[in-house]
Amino acid sequence: MHSVVERCVIIMSKEMVKYRKILYFMLFLSSLLFLFVGYYELKNAIPSQLKVFANKEQKINLNLPVSGELYEETVFASDMGESDIPKDSIHINLQNPITFRAGESGNYKIKCKLLGLIPLKEVDVNVIEDIKITPIGVPIGIYMKTDGILIIGTGTVHGYDGLNYEPAYNLVKSGDYITAINGEKIKDKSDLVSKINLYGMDDIILTIRRNGEEFPLKIKAVETTPGEYKIGIWIRDNTQGVGTLTYISGNKEFGALGHGINDVDTSTLMELDSGTLYETKIISITKGMQGSPGELTGVIDYGSDHILGNITSNTTEGVFGIANDDLLKLVRSEPMEIGLKQDIEIGPAKIMCSLGGEVKTYDIEITEINIATETANKGIVIKVVDPELLEITGGIVQGMSGSPIIQNNKIIGAVTHVFVQDSTKGFGIFIESMFGRNIRQ
Secondary structure, X not given: OOOHHHHHHHHHHHHHHHXXXXXXXXXXXXXXXXXXXXXXXXXXXXXXXXXXXXXXXXEEOOOOOEEEEEEEOXXXXXXXXXXXOOOOOOEEEOOOOEXXXXXXXXXXXXXXXEOOOEEEEEEEEEEEOOOEEEEOOOEEEXXXXXXXXXXXXXXXXXXXXXXXXXXXXXXXXXXXXXXXXXXXXXXXXXXXXXXXXXXXXXXXXXXXXXXXXXXXXXXXXXXXXXXXXXXXXXXXXXXXXXXXXXXXXXXXXXEEOOOOOEOOOOOOEOOEEEEEEEEEEEEEEEOOEOOEXXXXXXXXXXXXXXXXXEXXXXXXXXXXXXXXXXXXXXXXXXXXXXXXXXXXXXXXXXXXXXXXXXXXXXXXXXXXXXXXXXXXXXXXXXXXXXHHHHHHHOOOEEOOOOOEEEEOOEXXXXXXXXXXXXXXXXXXXXXXXXXXXXXXX
């Protein structure tokens, strides 16, 4: 028989073993979680796409324990960079820093592996021509007409019978577009109002575009006064504003803003029917401060003799179009090479903008670069350090969106956003993301 002390020791020993098992199990789970999180952090640190210039050796240091295989159909390059790719095609050394040299334009993929074993991510590699564009930095006025009538929301209307109605409630959504009534295309807001009054006594079939798809929607108009009908929808068919022109290419294509124009109420990217670029003059500057972004206030001259070009697209990467000869006359800078995102360095850079007079360059610091970001217009973090710009604007203000970012005599991006809590800091878009639509691949 065991003594009381011996029985206590046995019980404690069993409890200790049980405790150790639980501890080891928790340690095992923690290790798995650590590996899982580390794997996905590493995966997210690798860019989904890289651009490289044709006929030029370029190096990219990802600072990651990653190797890869490059292929284009049957074209293959080994982990060690010894390639059997045909002459004048692409060559790559996938050890850090990665070294590219491509002889012609084309599209390739890299299968990245952790330590050469564990699959991580496929990276698209686009070989592009080494071209130049001209940084601009002048303020511009923008007028855009929407493709269809944008629905902001629904509301209540007071009927002629004394009752309140909301005929569009739960039928349409903010961000929808009305493109036709009873099969007849709508030109603008006044045309929509006119047709609603015309068909008010009858059934009204709206053609609605939602997420790129069109469908019919039946709605009953409410008579508010004799002969006047409403369907209880708040709408918008145009927008205007002031920004900064980023660049003009050799074929007169321009890019501006570095971000799209969104509706102020729905926050959705406005779908463009047509647009015009106008001359504008900056008449006042509201200095930015903590918690309150500043602003450039401009006057847009909508006269036909002040048109600078036509807007052809509104995208998340900016506003784009074709410049006319009057805009080309405003160009004061020389064409400049574009810098790809892997060319950008932490440290000094400059932005180009006009604060109501001539275009000038101002000193900034690039503090962060995220080449793997999926948010195109937040790949660069900048800080204004120029004393003159800080004195005038407090840093980055609304209206400076699109100001070109220059580093090492290359245009590398454009200003897009200001930090609300620190007006000296802001985001920028990679110029390759903004100019990508114009790059021939």
